[in-house]
Amino acid sequence: MQRDGLHVEGVALADVAARFGTPCYVYSRAALTAAYAAYRDTLQAHGLADRSLICYAVKANSNLAILNLFARLGAGFDIVSGGELARVRAAGGDADKIVFSGVGKSREEMRAVLEAGIRCFNVESASELDQLSEVAGTVGRRAPVSLRVNPDVDAKTHPYISTGLKSAKFGVAFNDAFDLYRRAAALPHIAVKGIDCHIGSQLLDPAPAAEAAGKVLALVDRLVADGIVLEHIDLGGGMGIQYHADEPAPAASVYLAPMLARLAGRHEKLVFEPGRSLVGNAGLLLTRVEVLKPGEEKHFAVVDAAMNDLMRPALYDAWHDITRVGADETATGTTMNYEIVGPVCESGDFLGHDRQLALNEGDLLAILSAGAYGMSMASNYNTRPRAAEVMIDGDAVHLIRRREEIPQLFALESTLP
Numbered sequence: 001m002q003r004d005g006l007h008v009e010g011v012a013l014a015d016v017a018a019r020f021g022t023p024c025y026v027y028s029r030a031a032l033t034a035a036y037a038a039y040r041d042t043l044q045a046h047g048l049a050d051r052s053l054i055c056y057a058v059k060a061n062s063n064l065a066i067l068n069l070f071a072r073l074g075a076g077f078d079i080v081s082g083g084e085l086a087r088v089r090a091a092g093g094d095a096d097k098i099v100f101s102g103v104g105k106s107r108e109e110m111r112a113v114l115e116a117g118i119r120c121f122n123v124e125s126a127s128e129l130d131q132l133s134e135v136a137g138t139v140g141r142r143a144p145v146s147l148r149v150n151p152d153v154d155a156k157t158h159p160y161i162s163t164g165l166k167s168a169k170f171g172v173a174f175n176d177a178f179d180l181y182r183r184a185a186a187l188p189h190i191a192v193k194g195i196d197c198h199i200g201s202q203l204l205d206p207a208p209a210a211e212a213a214g215k216v217l218a219l220v221d222r223l224v225a226d227g228i229v230l231e232h233i234d235l236g237g238g239m240g241i242q243y244h245a246d247e248p249a250p251a252a253s254v255y256l257a258p259m260l261a262r263l264a265g266r267h268e269k270l271v272f273e274p275g276r277s278l279v280g281n282a283g284l285l286l287t288r289v290e291v292l293k294p295g296e297e298k299h300f301a302v303v304d305a306a307m308n309d310l311m312r313p314a315l316y317d318a319w320h321d322i323t324r325v326g327a328d329e330t331a332t333g334t335t336m337n338y339e340i341v342g343p344v345c346e347s348g349d350f351l352g353h354d355r356q357l358a359l360n361e362g363d364l365l366a367i368l369s370a371g372a373y374g375m376s377m378a379s380n381y382n383t384r385p386r387a388a389e390v391m392i393d394g395d396a397v398h399l400i401r402r403r404e405e406i407p408q409l410f411a412l413e414s415t416l417p
C-alpha cells in the first residue's frame with residue numbers, strides 16, 4: 001500500500017477523516033490489484049496460470065466493492081455461508097467460479113448453493129456428504145464435490161488459525177479420505193470433482209504448505225490408481241502477510257514456489273483460496289485520539305476505534321503497526337510509551353501495546369494491515385455503529401459502506417406487549 005504517513009495513493013488521510021469521520025476503514029484499489037497480480041503472476045511464472053482459478057476467500061473482507069474488483073480481475077470466490085453466496089452474486093461474481101467451504105453447512109445453504117450452480121462443495125465430513133447427497137436428490141441435481149482432507153501438518157501459526165492438525169475440527173482425517181472417496185463415488189447425487197486442503201492462516205514458512213500439497217498429491221495418485229479421477233486440486237489459502245515492520249513476510253513468488261514446484265507436469269486444474277494475502281495490507285483503520293490518560297504504570301491513548309471495529313488484537317493478541325497520521329514536525333505531543341485502547345468496557349479492548357508515539361488529543365492514527373479480518377469481523381458490541389469504509393483509487397475516494405446509524409442497531413428489536 002502506497003503510504004507516506006499522510007496519504008493513501010493520491011489522497012490525504014486527513015481529508016478522508018474530515019469527509020467521512022472516524023473510525024473509518026481505508027482501502028487502496030492499487031494495492032488490492034497488486035496483491036492479486038502477485039498471486040496470478042506467480043502462477044504464470046510456473047506455467048500454471050491457464051489451469052488455475054484464484055478463489056478469493058470472501059470472509060477476509062466481504063465488502064461488495066472489493067468482491068466486485070476481484071470479480072473484474074477474473075477471480076472466483078471461496079465462500080463459507082449462504083450469506084457470502086448472496087454477497088458474491090450481488091457483487092457480480094460468477095456462480096461457476098465459487099467453491100463452498102465450511103465445517104457446518106446447513107441444508108438451506110446446500111440447497112441455495114446447489115440451485116446457484118457453483119463449481120464445488122468442499123465437504124468436511126462423512127455426514128455432510130450424506131446430507132448433501134440427500135439435498136441434491138430433492139432438487140434433482142448432482143452436487144459437485146471435493147473432500148477437504150486434513151493432512152496432519154503443523155502450519156506453525158497461531159493455534160486459533162491453525163486448521164491442518166489431527167486435533168482440528170476441520171476436514172476429513174487423512175487416513176479416512178480414501179474410503180470416503182469410494183463412498184462418494186458410489187452416491188447417486190454426488191459428482192466427485194476434486195480434493196481440497198487448507199492448513200491454516202498467516203503462514204510465513206512455505207514448508208508446511210508444500211508438505212501438505214505433497215501429501216494431497218500422493219492421495220490423488222492413489223485415487224487414480226483406484227479409478228477415481230479428479231478434475232481439480234484445491235490447495236487452499238493461508239499465505240501470511242507482513243504485520244510488523246521488523247517481521248517481513250515472503251513475497252508470493254517465494255512463499256508459493258515450493259508448493260507450485262510439486263505441481264509441474266500434472267494435468268489437473270488448480271484452485272487456490274487466498275484471503276488475507278489479497279486484502280490485508282491493502283487496508284488500514286483510521287482512528288482519532290479522544291483522550292490521553294497518563295498513568296502511574298501505563299499511559300493510555302483512548303481512540304475512537306475499538307475491539308468491535310478490529311477484533312484481531314483482542315482475539316489473537318495480534319500485532320498491527322500503528323502510526324500517527326501527519327508529518328513528524330507537526331507532532332506537538334511528547335513521545336511516550338502508549339497503550340492504544342478503545343472505549344469498549346473490556347480490558348481486552350486494545351489495539352496495540354507499548355507504542356512509542358508523540359500524541360495529542362485529536363491526532364489521527366492509522367492502524368495498518370487492517371484490510372483482512374477487520375471489518376468482516378466487526379460487531380456492534382457496546383451498541384457502537386460499525387465504521388465507514390472507503391476505497392481510494394488514485395485521486396478519487398469512493399464511499400463503499402456508509403457508517404451505520406444508531407437507530408439501525410436496534411431496528412430489529414421489539415419490546416414486550
Ligand SMILES: *Cc1c(COP(=O)(O)O)cnc(C)c1O
Nearest residue numbers: 057101201237238273274275276
Ligand atoms: C479462511 C479460509 C481461507 C483463507 O485463508 P487466508 O489465510 O485468509 O488466506 C481459505 N480457505 C478456507 C477453507 C478458509 O477457511
